[in-house]
Amino acid sequence: MISPYDVEDGVLTYRFYGRKNVAILGCPFNGGQARSGVETGPLHVLEHGLEEQLQSLDWTITSCKNLTFTPPASDPDEGKLKRPRFVSESTHKVASEVADIIKSGSFPLTIGGDHSLAIGTVSGVFSQFPDACLIWIDAHADINTPASTPSGNIHGCPVSFVMGLADPCPPQFEWVKPLLKANKLAYIGLRDVDSGEREILKKHNIAAYSMHHVDKFGIGKVVEMALERVNPDGSAPIHLSLDIDALDPQHAPATGTPVRGGLSLREACYICEALAETGNLVSMDIMECNPVLGIDERSVTSTISAACSLVRCAMGETLL
Numbered sequence: 001m002i003s004p005y006d007v008e009d010g011v012l013t014y015r016f017y018g019r020k021n022v023a024i025l026g027c028p029f030n031g032g033q034a035r036s037g038v039e040t041g042p043l044h045v046l047e048h049g050l051e052e053q054l055q056s057l058d059w060t061i062t063s064c065k066n067l068t069f070t071p072p073a074s075d076p077d078e079g080k081l082k083r084p085r086f087v088s089e090s091t092h093k094v095a096s097e098v099a100d101i102i103k104s105g106s107f108p109l110t111i112g113g114d115h116s117l118a119i120g121t122v123s124g125v126f127s128q129f130p131d132a133c134l135i136w137i138d139a140h141a142d143i144n145t146p147a148s149t150p151s152g153n154i155h156g157c158p159v160s161f162v163m164g165l166a167d168p169c170p171p172q173f174e175w176v177k178p179l180l181k182a183n184k185l186a187y188i189g190l191r192d193v194d195s196g197e198r199e200i201l202k203k204h205n206i207a208a209y210s211m212h213h214v215d216k217f218g219i220g221k222v223v224e225m226a227l228e229r230v231n232p233d234g235s236a237p238i239h240l241s242l243d244i245d246a247l248d249p250q251h252a253p254a255t256g257t258p259v260r261g262g263l264s265l266r267e268a269c270y271i272c273e274a275l276a277e278t279g280n281l282v283s284m285d286i287m288e289c290n291p292v293l294g295i296d297e298r299s300v301t302s303t304i305s306a307a308c309s310l311v312r313c314a315m316g317e318t319l320l
């Protein structure tokens, strides 16, 4: 049984908040990887009408702001890591914004930008909800360490940073606390995992459901198993970090590191709905939409509208 949920007059309860207040945090940031354009993701998602869509789901938008990120004048590589200062300073800012949003009683909805931003969102959420768990929906595990990263792109490393696996911790990231424990993390949608990452997943016995598991068990069972692993008694707050490349490129082609054989739109929607159903969702990231990489108007629109659909599902749409 998936953890119980409260439905009152057909409206989902978000039990860690008194009312349905959401603060949208646009993060036009691209420093965690090499392809420009991902910084325009938030603008496209908002122009698609996300605010109105959330309002029609009875959410009050308490704030909607875009952060600004300015690259430092000098930012030499730290070992293999590229743009360590830019990523560190930017994600530090995101962490404090997310923490402030939660303190003010709103649900932080963070729109990226590349997935290195999750260093900030996870740090912010776990500073306020120390017993939270993290559901990471992605083609990639993003758990490379500074030693294992094949690319040096920090968007492939955020999970290792928030778990404190980077040893030694790069000096730029000393502010990041190891708030995430291995038994509080579950992945769904994996299909492009580096060999170093595979070792880390095994060593720490992290709940990782790949596309193979989705095919084998079906998405309903996979979500149930994932929640059972990270939230066995159903009481923990949940942060959802969603990389749009978890979707099959058929549905979300405009992204920097697409991988074939991904989640159908319905499977991804189902994950979001099931998490909403728990009533325990406290925060969500939607990352890695890169409109510049769409080959035509249609591929951009399908990517952005998929992102908006997933947000709406997590914010209670289909159960209303």
Ligand SMILES: NC(=[NH2+])NCCC[C@H](N)C(=O)O
Binding pocket: 114, 115, 116, 140, 142, 144, 149, 150, 151, 152, 153, 155, 156, 157, 192, 194, 243, 245, 256, 257, 288
């Ligand atoms: N957030 C993402 N799209 N990450 C892709 C990571 C790709 C690869 N594993 C790397 O470390 O570079």
Ligand SMILES: [Mn+2]
Binding pocket: 138, 139, 140, 243, 245, 246, 257
């Ligand atoms: Mn990815």
Ligand SMILES: [Mn+2]
Binding pocket: 115, 138, 140, 142, 155, 243, 288
């Ligand atoms: Mn990712």
